[in-house]
Amino acid sequence: MCQLECCSMINGIKESGLMNQGIFRAFTACAFLSVAASCSSTVTPNRDTGPHDVKASPPGKAQCFGPNSAEQAMGVQATNRARSSAGLPSVKADGALARAAAAHACDMAERGIMTHTGSSTSGPSARVKKLGYAPRVTAENIAAGPYSAAQAFAAWNGSSGHLQNILIPQMRDFGVGSAVGSDGKTVYWAAVYAARR
Numbered sequence: 001m002c003q004l005e006c007c008s009m010i011n012g013i014k015e016s017g018l019m020n021q022g023i024f025r026a027f028t029a030c031a032f033l034s035v036a037a038s039c040s041s042t043v044t045p046n047r048d049t050g051p052h053d054v055k056a057s058p059p060g061k062a063q064c065f066g067p068n069s070a071e072q073a074m075g076v077q078a079t080n081r082a083r084s085s086a087g088l089p090s091v092k093a094d095g096a097l098a099r100a101a102a103a104h105a106c107d108m109a110e111r112g113i114m115t116h117t118g119s120s121t122s123g124p125s126a127r128v129k130k131l132g133y134a135p136r137v138t139a140e141n142i143a144a145g146p147y148s149a150a151q152a153f154a155a156w157n158g159s160s161g162h163l164q165n166i167l168i169p170q171m172r173d174f175g176v177g178s179a180v181g182s183d184g185k186t187v188y189w190a191a192v193y194a195a196r197r
Contacts, residue, residue, distance in 0.1 A: 052116075056114050057109070057181030058183060059110065060182030062182055062188075063109070065179060066099075071149045074150065074153065075175075076091060078154070082166050083171075094194070097174060097175025097194055098176065100127040100177075100190075101177035104140075109182075112181055114142055124138045124194075128192065134197045137194060137195050140165070141193075142190050146186060152187075156191065171193045173195065
């Protein structure tokens with residue numbers, strides 16, 4: 001049985017969690033809120049990666065996709081199921097967040113690195129601002145592995161660090177994107193949660 005250890009820094013409080021992966025063998029995911037997050041890995045950082053980045057596939061030509069309405073609907077449904085169970089208001093799909101997520105998934109896939117830091121941005125807030133979305137708060141969940149949207153959403157909903165992002169009470173909007181790495185099998189996922197000013 002494979003396990004994933006993740007931790008998130010939220011408002012300066014470190015919470016660690018160990019997610020029993022079962023069918024998510026080799027699945028890796030990290031959560032990001034504002035500018036603070038960390039995830040354990042055995043990857044040795046180099047000049048191209050940060051201390052919490054995960055090399056998931058070789059860099060190279062990726063298969064990048066625009067926002068997918070079926071994935072958006074599935075993500076909204078999975079997110080709202082978790083939020084409803086916690087007595088929180090629903091989120092709705094947002095085109096700007098979906099474009100930001102899709103572009104970040106593509107960026108990660110081309111570099112072969114699962115990271116919250118983009119090639120030209122420091123995190124999700126900067127990415128959504130570039131697309132005209134003025135956020136009050138942003139959070140991001142990312143993943144990489146040979147997995148479907150349903151498996152990624154289930155993993156995030158089953159991980160305490162990722163679920164914390166999903167259950168931020170102020171969140172109102174959601175977007176998700178994916179891309180396939182140069183190896184043709186590693187799928188990179190990015191989900192962005194936000195609320196406008």
